[in-house]
Amino acid sequence: GAVVSQHPSRVICKSGTSVKIECRSLDFQATTMFWYRQFPKQSLMLMATSNEGSKATYEQGVEKDKFLINHASLTLSTLTVTSAHPEDSSFYICSARDGDTEQYFGPGTRLTVT
């Protein structure tokens, strides 16, 4: 089956710094990638949808200047959390879509901001 990787799996950073998370589709080309955030005991919350070569579409309430998304190729999307604060601590999950239906999820990145 299709495989999506994320790096890093865990990251701890200090408040005010920036963190970059990478999402790669390893054995297929992903025309669309999605970034989700999940707080403890809550469901996935879609942050943004990115299509290769174009600007990401952000969900309402998600600050595009704080969560920078770059989808430079058909196999790589990055999420940069800028000027991180403790309330940004969460589980960030990417997924990649091949075609119109199924999304393949990465293993997630646990971000802790101290």
Place this chain on the structure above:
Amino acid sequence: GQNIDQPTEMTATEGAIVQINCTYQTSGFNGLFWYQQHAGEAPTFLSYNVLDGLEEKGRFSSFLSRSKGYSYLLLKELQMKDSASYLCAVLDSNYQLIWGAGTKLIIKP
């Protein structure tokens, strides 16, 4: 608005059968997914239904009725490792996934 409802939590006994229901109201329908998510991990794909009826895959089966806006996930011969959250998600007319809040399944010996 778009809405997906599933029970918050269910408890079942090891070796038994459990059915997790999901009802949905979405703008358009291009299929329904069930995902399993263990604590601290990303969701993993279980099933995809786009036509009415029952899809069986080993111990897990998923049913869909589009006219009723209803689906269920049936888990047989429950094992302790099945303790997880089960997420129902619908692909809407824009091919966006609309997520339910998830059902936490607790398996007792």
